[in-house]
Amino acid sequence: MKAIDIRNKYLNFFKNREHSVLPSAPLIPENDPSVLFTTAGMQPLVPYLLGEKHPAGTRLTDYQKCVRTVDIEEVGDNRHLTYFEMLGNWSLGDYFKKESIKMSFDFLTKELEIPVEKLSVTVFAGDEDAPRDEESASIWKEVGMPEQHIYYFGKEDNWWIAGEEGPCGPDTEMFYDTGKEPCSEHCNPSCGCGKYVEIWNNVFMEYYKTKQGKYSKLKQKNVDTGLGLERMTMLLQGKETPYDTELFAKVMEKLTQLAKCDNITSRRIVAEHLRSSMMIICDGGRPSNVERGYVLRRLIRRMTRHLNKLGIDLNELPNLIELNIEILKELYPELEKNKETIKQVLIEEKDKFMKTLHHGEKEFEKAMNKIKQENMQKVEGQVVFRLYDTYGFPPEVTSDLAQEQGYCIDMEEFQKLYKEHQEKSRMGSEQKFKGGLADQNEETICYHTATHLLNAALKITVDKNVHQKGSNITQERMRFDFSCDHKLTQEEIQKTEALVNEWIQQALPVTQEEMKKEEAIKTGAECMFIEKYPDIVTVYSIGDVSKELCGGPHVKNTSELGIFKIKKEEASSAGVRRIKAVLIK
Numbered sequence: 249m250k251a252i253d254i255r256n257k258y259l260n261f262f263k264n265r266e267h268s269v270l271p272s273a274p275l276i277p278e279n280d281p282s283v284l285f286t287t288a289g290m291q292p293l294v295p296y297l298l299g300e301k302h303p304a305g306t307r308l309t310d311y312q313k314c315v316r317t318v319d320i321e322e323v324g325d326n327r328h329l330t331y332f333e334m335l336g337n338w339s340l341g342d343y344f345k346k347e348s349i350k351m352s353f354d355f356l357t358k359e360l361e362i363p364v365e366k367l368s369v370t371v372f373a374g375d376e377d378a379p380r381d382e383e384s385a386s387i388w389k390e391v392g393m394p395e396q397h398i399y400y401f402g403k404e405d406n407w408w409i410a411g412e413e414g415p416c417g418p419d420t421e422m423f424y425d426t427g428k429e430p431c432s433e434h435c436n437p438s439c440g441c442g443k444y445v446e447i448w449n450n451v452f453m454e455y456y457k458t459k460q461g462k463y464s465k466l467k468q469k470n471v472d473t474g475l476g477l478e479r480m481t482m483l484l485q486g487k488e489t490p491y492d493t494e495l496f497a498k499v500m501e502k503l504t505q506l507a508k509c510d511n512i513t514s515r516r517i518v519a520e521h522l523r524s525s526m527m528i529i530c531d532g533g534r535p536s537n538v539e540r541g542y543v544l545r546r547l548i549r550r551m552t553r554h555l556n557k558l559g560i561d562l563n564e565l566p567n568l569i570e571l572n573i574e575i576l577k578e579l580y581p582e583l584e585k586n587k588e589t590i591k592q593v594l595i596e597e598k599d600k601f602m603k604t605l606h607h608g609e610k611e612f613e614k615a616m617n618k619i620k621q622e623n624m625q626k627v628e629g630q631v632v633f634r635l636y637d638t639y640g641f642p643p644e645v646t647s648d649l650a651q652e653q654g655y656c657i658d659m660e661e662f663q664k665l666y667k668e669h670q671e672k673s674r675m676g677s678e679q680k681f682k683g684g685l686a687d688q689n690e691e692t693i694c695y696h697t698a699t700h701l702l703n704a705a706l707k708i709t710v711d712k713n714v715h716q717k718g719s720n721i722t723q724e725r726m727r728f729d730f731s732c733d734h735k736l737t738q739e740e741i742q743k744t745e746a747l748v749n750e751w752i753q754q755a756l757p758v759t760q761e762e763m764k765k766e767e768a769i770k771t772g773a774e775c776m777f778i779e780k781y782p783d784i785v786t787v788y789s790i791g792d793v794s795k796e797l798c799g800g801p802h803v804k805n806t807s808e809l810g811i812f813k814i815k816k817e818e819a820s821s822a823g824v825r826r827i828k829a830v831l832i833k
Contacts (some may be wrong), residue, residue: 251493255311255335258359259335261339267311271310275313275528275533276718285316287316291312295688297453299562300801303762304783311335312333315527316330317543320550323517326491330521333475336475337471346451348450348473356447367422370398370399371384371399372407373400374400375403381400408449416455416457418452419451421446422447422450428441428442429443443756451471454466461743491515494574498520499518500515503515503568517551517554522572522574525547527583529586529590532718534596534821536821541821552598570587573587604639608638612641619655626650627658629659632647632662633662637669673816691788697758698802699716700788703728703794709744716774726830731823745812752812756802758789760789773796774796810832813830814828
């Protein structure tokens, strides 16, 4: 069964069970400072999981494009991916455990025709905070799961929360038996030996955890599920890795044909990073030295290094892009529409990196001269790491260059520095997700509303064709990106700030209404990524000065915002400016 067939079966299955089908949100999240990229299907639904009414109803389903960056350096093995697709369905205070488990079981056994004996499930074992989930186990037995295929595990395996505080609850996870021999007599879904592969996770959000670690029951019980498309495709096709499926197979084969020296790890890195980069660029991402732009830059440069390692002519890059689009256009037609932009961004970044590599080689020669002058026996690990971190030199390249001159590298010191760097990166990535569902508080809601006022003011003070290009909000400040071809003058900044404060002082009401998407656009409502919205949308109006499609939440009146102060105006990227501002109360 092909990936597109699995996706369509999934969406139709839940559509037939009264779920509204939502379009995928973009990879670059709007108004969410908690992550660099959209990392899960629940992320765009945060306000609704917290109780806000969704215009499409209480039963939802979608496919969601996702990027997770914690394990970039692990890509190249047989399972890690940075870009993947997550299928999901949600109940917002509607059905709960019984209906959720039955639908999951029916989809797996009837729609995908997976034999029951191939399935195992896990449920929460219970602790001092919440009881053993006998209810889920009992439902699994009722629908037909053999009792010996039901396992109980603790919070580490069967409890979900985003960050340290917020809605949370026990989950039940479904596993596929690959048929491999058990690793021991105690082999089970938690051992990680490869016999059991997790395929679906149903989270039952019925608790709220405070920062003090206290748990209480939620008023609204939600269900949040996630099923990985690439993994399910691999298992149903009986393949060993995602790279053996139709999502990657033709690219892997082409790379083999082009390579002067074959290396499967390098081929996987090129195939995976090229697909991930194309998807990020398609949704508006651009390479830079900070945050998500830096992640994209790392992906492209790592891909380029491994094209070099394979001995593939870098002029083949446009052809590899074309091949990827041909393979993926049924799943992601937006790739075809953005083909020229994708090519331009990837080729420009590749060319920049080749110049950087040239500089790196010069730095290596300087380091070698010093080593020879000081009669050192090897290249220090800190030199190897600096070349890696600053110039993108992988240690094996530095090692090859050193060996040509009769030296070796201090790999042990490099590994120590690299692990420290990786841990900092991992902690930073985790910190980005810290808050998650809990990050909707009074301060962030005020800043969210203020972005609407700033957007409206810029259309008056700068140019009527100004449009929002992105925003980043924390409890302390807001960052707002907008289309503009020039640096704002001091007069433009002052007028913008004054106009926003004038609207705040006017105590304008903030109202919301639901309407068809086409109607909303006709009324002049503005939005980013119109295609991400369902047929029925929520439109927020602030007096008669602003009207936007948005998920919320917002304040009820502009008088709640305080004093608006622009702290900085700067370039964000080509044709895009950035304003950093605060609200003073």
